């Protein structure tokens with residue numbers, strides 16, 4: 001039985017459960033459930049605090065976990081990222097009252113408040129900057145107003161929390177994060193059950209980011225059309241009853257679908273359709 005850690009709360013938990021559900025796995029019905037077994041898929045899910053997930057996985061007791069890249073790095077756990085999942089995206093940044101600092105070098109001798117002490121201490125050490133770090137559990141934006149620190153380092157998604165506190169980011173982003181799948185560093189990457197789990201999640205990612213495109217075009221335009229829709233492997237081309245015409249089918253990135261339809265139309269393609277992909281195995 002594959003043992004998988006899933007975030008039980010916070011920004012990661014809803015989208016993670018949704019992705020697992022789309023991948024065909026049973027999920028808990030109630031937010032108080034801490035573990036469930038999905039016997040059909042031979043998987044057991046453990047609902048754990050997102051911050052703890054890399055630690056459980058590094059212990060080897062759980063095979064795989066879903067967490068945030070920033071949480072993995074902050075934990076210092078002996079676990080590695082094996083698949084980015086594209087949700088819970090954020091950046092991790094320094095912020096302060098306008099005019100306080102311009103970059104990490106200005107932090108020498110100052111105090112930084114954060115809930116991600118591991119990331120901040122590592123970043124300061126990498127830049128050879130000697131500053132003190134105060135660990136707070138959350139709502140760190142208020143630490144400046146209340147005089148606990150001059151600078152904070154925190155997750156920024158929309159920037160609303162910083163704006164509301166009258167703070168501004170400064171310096172380069174410390175890191176970019178998103179939800180990821182982690183496993184113990186150096187664990188057997190070929191394990192069939194793990195591979196199957198990853199293929200299912202990759203299938204969901206593809207179904208979310210690609211659409212299927214069908215169109216008809218004249219044989220003379222086929223090369224140009226195929227250059228616009230190269231597909232993942234190669235497009236399917238079928239003859240039409242009308243001589244001189246072919247039907248083409250290829251997967252295209254959903255974000256580019258409208259532009260590709262315009263370009264296909266411009267070279268004479270017609271009956272251009274897109275349809276959603278519900279599931280996929282590459």
Ligand SMILES: Nc1ncnc2c1ncn2[C@@H]1O[C@H](COP(=O)(O)OP(=O)(O)OP(=O)(O)O)[C@@H](O)[C@H]1O
Pocket residue numbers: 009010011012050051067068069070071088089090138155156157158177178179
């Ligand atoms: N707006 C956001 N706020 C917090 N975390 C976010 C946000 N957007 C993305 N994330 C990501 O979610 C993870 C944080 O998980 P965490 O459980 O701390 O979420 P949370 O929403 O802060 O929950 P909590 O209610 O426990 O504070 C990190 O990987 C972080 O980068």
Ligand SMILES: O=P(O)(O)OC[C@H]1O[C@H](OP(=O)(O)OP(=O)(O)O)[C@H](O)[C@@H]1O
Pocket residue numbers: 137138139140141154155156157158159160161162
């Ligand atoms: O850029 P934004 O879209 O405003 O999102 C970022 C904010 O959200 C998180 O706080 P959260 O609500 O999780 O509270 P916490 O600090 O108590 O964890 C994070 O710590 C920032 O404060």
Ligand SMILES: [Mg+2]
Pocket residue numbers: 010138
């Ligand atoms: Mg939080």
